[in-house]
Amino acid sequence: MDEIKRLVEATGSYSKWALQQRKSYIEQRLSQDIELRNRYDKWIGHIAKDIEEAHIQGQLQSYVDNLDHHLQEYTKILDDDLTKFLDQQFVVAVSTGSTIHSQYFIDAVNRSGIKKITQTQIKRAVFRMNERSVQAMWNRQNHGLFLSDRIWKNSENAANKVGLIISESLADGVHPTEIAKMIQGYVRNGKSTLVIDYPNMMDRIGNLPQDLSYEALRLARTETAAAHSDGMIAAASINPGYEGVQWLLSPSHPVRDICDHYAEQDLYGLGAGVYRKGQEPIFPPHPNCLCTLVPRMEDIDRLIMRLKEWEEDPSKHPDIEELFQKELNTNNQNQRDGITLETELLPGTLNNTIEFNDEKLLNYALDKTHRIGKDKAVAFEKALGYTKSNYLELRNNVLRNLKRTKAEFTGEDQYGQRYKVLMRLKGPNGKEADVMTAWIVDSNTERTRLVSIYVK
Incomplete structure (x- = not known):
């Protein structure tokens, strides 16, 4: 009650919007923890199923021999899921943070009776700010690491810890069905039961996190709080x-x-x-x-x-x-303006400002009515589930993968240096496909600009 009282005192005439903002943010934080743990539970369930199926099919030794490969696959699965989850969380957090400004400004405009500014103009402006804030979250660095790098590192660590339990359990002669139950119990309940039931194995494993999902939870909480704050200030x-x-x-x-x-x-x-x-x-x-x-x-x-x-x-x-x-002013501002990013295109290869014009997607690569681009639009929808309605997801997916996919230099002309980047993307339909992107480092502006994108 004291917190609510202080919030009301601080915000005065617009306290109703401030209270609504705080309520929405707390609800997101609470549901976020539950959803993230559910995602870890689903992930470990996938690994447990693989172990049991390998045993049933008589392929357990092959599974063990290729454990490193499986761990890489498990890392990618968790990384993709956490990345998509955090992107969704950022959209919500930024929107929650910014809403108080649109509510306050719209109320003032309506009560003033002026005609030059409309609700639609304000909402569009806030929408643009929200888009920029979400993308800015993916381009922040912490101790030299982009958020996508930190998510990958977290996912890789989780997969390796699970792999360690699997390999040590098999070395102890634990039955595969019991191993499947063991790793699921670890993710759901922590390592306490493992310490009691398998003390010798746990001594050999050594430093195992009490809660495997804790670091991901902490990362999600911290970055969502930042997104909420950045959205409000932007x-x-x-x-x-x-x-x-x-x-x-x-x-x-x-x-x-x-x-x-x-x-x-x-x-x-x-x-x-x-x-x-x-x-x-x-x-x-x-x-x-x-x-x-x-x-x-x-x-x-x-x-x-x-x-x-x-x-x-x-x-x-x-x-x-x-x-x-x-x-x-609608005469000066296009609702679908592009995005300019200060980010590194490829570690050790390019370090330029990236210009991603949304029109390249909306009016070409995802436009089924475009004379040339229509075939690309059909391919994107069939292969990955991308259409004009979710073009932002495609843009963000490309930009995230751009930082960890090797660029190939293809030549230089009077306009600048040209590169192509082939990346493996997972779409909203759950499918994966290779997507080719082409870029030019403009010789005049020194900015890296997207020039082509299509499903390979």
């Missing part, structure tokens, strides 16, 4: 009433740490834990943080007055005019 750029944020300390906080520092310091004379626009602290400061970062906005009646004055004379409020021209 969407603030389309809210002329946004002034900054306030850090509210979580009540579940028995030990003092950096969160107390952020919640107590008053750097700008605005009150404890309040930070000006453009000076927002990085959030979350540590894994599993449950503190709240809430936006601070000007009194909505004052914004309503400013909106009315701006419509009569844009020069009176240049901040609103700049926002309108940059983000809301």
Whole structure:
């Protein structure tokens, strides 16, 4: 109750939207843990089934001889599943974080009665911001590793730990059916039962995590919190009433740490834990943080007055005019603009800004009415399940795999250096296919631009 009271006091006239935002975020966090554990349970069930089938078919020795290969397959299965899961979580978290800005701004516009700005313009602008925020999550680095690298490392570690249990159990003469039950019990209940039932084997294995899915849970919680915060701050750029944020300390906080520092310091004379626009602290400061970062906005009646004055004379409020021209004016802004990314195309090969124009997908590779591109569109839908309706999933899938797939140099002309990247993608229909992408490093801009994409 104390947390709710502090949230209401901090947000005042827009507290109903702040409370809704917080409720949605907490619900996501709770369901996220359950869903992620279910995914690990499904994954280990797949491995257990492989072991039992190998035994039944008399191919157990072959399975053991090729265990390293199987572990690589299990790593990829878990990596693909966790990547898709986190992408979905980012979309939800970013949207939850940004919604308060659209609700506040739309309410002010409706009450002001102005005609120059519409609900549709605001919603489109927030949608664009959300897309950029989700993609930015995949392009952040932590200790030199992209998020996709960290997910792969986590998946590889989990597969290797399971592989260690399998190999040591077989060495001890444990029956394959019992091994299948053992690894499922480990993922579901932790290593405690293994320590009791197989003490000698556990001594040999040594350092085995108590909870195999814990690192993935921690990663998901931390990155989802970051996505929620980044979505809120990014969407603030389309809210002329946004002034900054306030850090509210979580009540579940028995030990003092950096969160107390952020919640107590008053750097700008605005009150404890309040930070000006453009000076927002990085959030979350540590894994599993449950503190709240809430936006601070000007009194909505004052914004309503400013909106009315701006419509009569844009020069009176240049901040609103700049926002309108940059983000809301439909004559200046295409709803389906492309995306520019600061990322490394290939480790050790290229290090350029990547330009991914969505029109390449929407009006060509996924367009069944395009004279030339229609065959590509049919192939994408049949092979992977990609259509115009889920083009963002294809774009994100390509960009994720781009960082860990080798590029082949194909030549240079007056326009720049050309490369092709063949990547194995898994689509929303659960199928896999090879997709060829072609890129050019523009000789004038030094930016890497997508020029072609099709199912191989």
